Amino acid sequence: MSEYFEKSDKTFTRVYKKETPDILAAFAAFDEAVFQAEGREIPLKYRELIALAVGITTQCVYCIDAHSQNAVKAGANEAELAEAAWVATAIRAGGGYAHGRLAFKLAGTHDHG
Incomplete structure (x- = not known):
């Protein structure tokens, strides 16, 4: 570690x-x-998977540690952990793609047509 x-x-x-x-x-x-177990609209398992994906996106090892374990305790399986990781990866890559367009805008060398 x-x-x-x-x-x-x-x-x-x-x-x-x-x-x-x-x-x-x-x-x-x-x-x-x-993260209370009951009384929320989104079931705990999904909130934990969201938290895991956010932790992967922000690259917070503490969040990845806690929320991967909490997701499993809430009923998530390895396939769901894998999909949460891929969702985070897609969003992170998409952010790079979208923000990369700013380079063209801010460089001022592009054609608006």
Whole structure:
């Protein structure tokens, strides 16, 4: 594992607890509401797969770790994890394609016709 991704990294939450406990509590309550098992329109498995895809897109190893495991706990299988990864890949590649067009616009060397 990378030095940026170790299970002990979570121990640094103590800084948030010491310095900004009110914000940490608000974030924890928000996160808990988003991922509560019941009472949401989108089933938990799909919310976890969305979170996994976002984690893959943002390349957050902590999110990938947590949400892949949480998705499986919520009933996702490997095929669903794979499709979530491909959705993230398509969106990330599509973003590169779409934003690449800005190079033509911003370079000012293109023909508007």
